[in-house]
Amino acid sequence: MTLLDGREVRKKLLDDLKNKLDKLDRRLGLTVIQIGSSDSSNIYVKQKEKLAIELGYKFNCIKLDDDVLEDDVLSLIDELNDDCNVDGILIQLPIPDNLDSRKVLDRISSKKDVDGLTCINAGRLICNKECLIPGTALGIMDIFSYYNIDVSGKHIVIVGRSDLVGKPMFSILSNTNATVTLCHSKTKNLESITSKADILIVAVGVAKLITKDMVKKECVIIDAGINVVNGKLCGDVDYDNVVDIVSYITPVPYGVGQVTTVELLYNVYRAYELNKKD
Numbered sequence: 001m002t003l004l005d006g007r008e009v010r011k012k013l014l015d016d017l018k019n020k021l022d023k024l025d026r027r028l029g030l031t032v033i034q035i036g037s038s039d040s041s042n043i044y045v046k047q048k049e050k051l052a053i054e055l056g057y058k059f060n061c062i063k064l065d066d067d068v069l070e071d072d073v074l075s076l077i078d079e080l081n082d083d084c085n086v087d088g089i090l091i092q093l094p095i096p097d098n099l100d101s102r103k104v105l106d107r108i109s110s111k112k113d114v115d116g117l118t119c120i121n122a123g124r125l126i127c128n129k130e131c132l133i134p135g136t137a138l139g140i141m142d143i144f145s146y147y148n149i150d151v152s153g154k155h156i157v158i159v160g161r162s163d164l165v166g167k168p169m170f171s172i173l174s175n176t177n178a179t180v181t182l183c184h185s186k187t188k189n190l191e192s193i194t195s196k197a198d199i200l201i202v203a204v205g206v207a208k209l210i211t212k213d214m215v216k217k218e219c220v221i222i223d224a225g226i227n228v229v230n231g232k233l234c235g236d237v238d239y240d241n242v243v244d245i246v247s248y249i250t251p252v253p254y255g256v257g258q259v260t261t262v263e264l265l266y267n268v269y270r271a272y273e274l275n276k277k278d
C-alpha cells in the first residue's frame with residue numbers, strides 16, 4: 001500500500017507556483033467576501049489569508065453582516081469585477097439563506113471566479129474548454145499525476161455530487177477518458193457500486209461511511225471528507241480497516257486537504273493569466 005501524501009503534492013505545487021509568481025512584475029490580488037461570521041468560515045478564511053500572505057498576494061477580506069441586502073452584495077461584486085488590482089474573487093460559503101447563492105456566485109466574472117463555481121466555468125468544464133476549476137478537484141487530479149496514477153479507462157466511482165467536489169470531478173474524469181459513476185444520498189445499493197471501483201473518490205461528510213466490505217481489493221481511494229469525531233479529524237472512509245487491502249489511499253489529515261488551498265491560490269495566478277489574454 002502506498003500512502004498518497006498530500007504534503008508532498010502541496011510542496012511541489014507551491015514550488016511551481018512560487019516560480020511563476022517570481023516572474024511577475026506585480027503582486028496578485030485575492031478578495032474574499034465573507035457574509036456573516038460563523039466559526040468555520042472564520043477558520044477557512046484565515047487559512048486562505050495565511051497562505052495568500054506567504055505567497056505575497058494582496059489579500060483582502062470584505063466582511064458583510066448576515067442581513068446585508070442582495071443588491072449591495074451584487075454591486076460590490078460588480079466593483080471587484082472592474083478592479084484591475086483584483087485577480088480573484090471568492091465568496092466564502094455558505095452564505096445566509098436570504099441571499100440567492102446561485103445569483104450571487106454567477107455575478108462574479110468567470111475569469112475571476114477562483115472557486116470555479118459560476119455556471120459559466122462549470123459549463124466550460126463539462127465542454128472541456130479552458131476555465132477555472134474548483135481547487136479540491138484540481139488537487140485530486142494533481143495527486144493522481146504526482147503518484148503516476150493513470151485514470152484513463154479506469155472505472156471511477158465518486159460518492160458525493162457537490163458543485164465543489166463531486167460534479168467537477170465527474171467532468172474532469174470523463175474528459176480524461178475514465179468511466180465515471182456519480183453516487184449520492186439517493187443512490188441505491190451504494191456498496192454494490194463502490195465495490196466495483198478501480199478508483200473510489202469520496203466527498204460526503206459522513207465519518208466512516210465507506211467500510212472495508214464496500215471496496216475492491218487493490219483499489220485506489222481518495223478520501224476528501226473532513227469530519228471531527230471525539231475531537232479527532234477523520235475522513236469518510238474507515239481508514240484503519242481499509243488501509244491493508246487497497247493499493248493507494250489518501251490519509252485524513254495530510255491528504256486532499258493539504259492541496260485544496262494551494263490550488264485555490266494557484267487559481268488566482270490562472271485567473272491572472274486568463275485576464276491577461278483579454
Ligand code: NDP
Nearest residue numbers: 136160161162165184185203204205224225226256257260
Ligand atoms: P455537500 O454537503 O455539498 O455534499 C455532500 C454530498 O454527499 C451530496 O451530494 C450528498 O448527496 C452526498 N451524500 C450525503 N450522504 C450520503 C450518503 N449516506 N451516501 C451517499 N452520498 C451521500 O459536501 P461537500 O462536497 O462540500 O463536502 C463533502 C465533504 O468533503 C465534507 O466533509 C467537507 O468537509 C469535505 N471537503 C473537503 C475539502 C478538502 O479540501 N479536503 C474541500 C471541500 C469539502 P445529495 O446530493 O443527494 O444530497
